[in-house]
Amino acid sequence: MIDMPAKFQQFVTDFTKVIDQHHGDEPTILEKGGAVLKQLIEKDDWLPERYAKPDPQYYQQYLLHADPQDRFSVVSFVWGPGQKTPVHNHTVWALIGMMRGCEVGELFEYAEDGKSMRSLGSEQLNPGDVDCVSPTIGDIHRVSNLYEDRVSISIHVYGGNIGRISRHVFVVETGERKPFVSGYSNEAELKAVR
Numbered sequence: 001m002i003d004m005p006a007k008f009q010q011f012v013t014d015f016t017k018v019i020d021q022h023h024g025d026e027p028t029i030l031e032k033g034g035a036v037l038k039q040l041i042e043k044d045d046w047l048p049e050r051y052a053k054p055d056p057q058y059y060q061q062y063l064l065h066a067d068p069q070d071r072f073s074v075v076s077f078v079w080g081p082g083q084k085t086p087v088h089n090h091t092v093w094a095l096i097g098m099m100r101g102c103e104v105g106e107l108f109e110y111a112e113d114g115k116s117m118r119s120l121g122s123e124q125l126n127p128g129d130v131d132c133v134s135p136t137i138g139d140i141h142r143v144s145n146l147y148e149d150r151v152s153i154s155i156h157v158y159g160g161n162i163g164r165i166s167r168h169v170f171v172v173e174t175g176e177r178k179p180f181v182s183g184y185s186n187e188a189e190l191k192a193v194r
Helices: 006-022 026-041 187-193
Strands: 060-066 073-079 094-100 103-109 118-125 130-133 141-145 152-158 167-170 177-180
Touching (some): 006 026, 006 060, 006 073, 026 094, 026 130, 026 152, 073 141, 094 103, 103 130
Antiparallel strands (some): 060 073, 094 130, 094 152, 103 118, 103 141, 167 177
């Protein structure tokens, strides 16, 4: 699909083995897949510049790999200074590996529509850190770049083709859910290689 360096191709091979051996066993995928992701992000020397470009207004979500069976996808998230997501969910498991800069994730507890959502606290990810979310352990959060003066980049692995999955953004004050499909920042490139 997308031409990527050998280090990344090896990561995809290794992660595919984890999925093949443990498909459906989420705790094991998060543990073993997290270790594979940690190896990938230990060195910040492999991500092509075109997948590390920030946008002055919006964070970027570049698809790096989509499993042909949609069992997982790999995305580079590029956070411009001070950028953040709305409160959202995923509906699938996810691993987040911090490669450059720093990211802050604030978890939320869903309340039924009409009731305010409760913050469960935040966690800071520094280079080399790997975290996970899922519907079974909590996957409603808001993510932001800690820095107001520089770019941060994280590598995310999702238990599905995240840019094609219908999920929700939330209004914290009311618990209202609004459906959305994120797509990818490199959609034009993806169409060209099909």
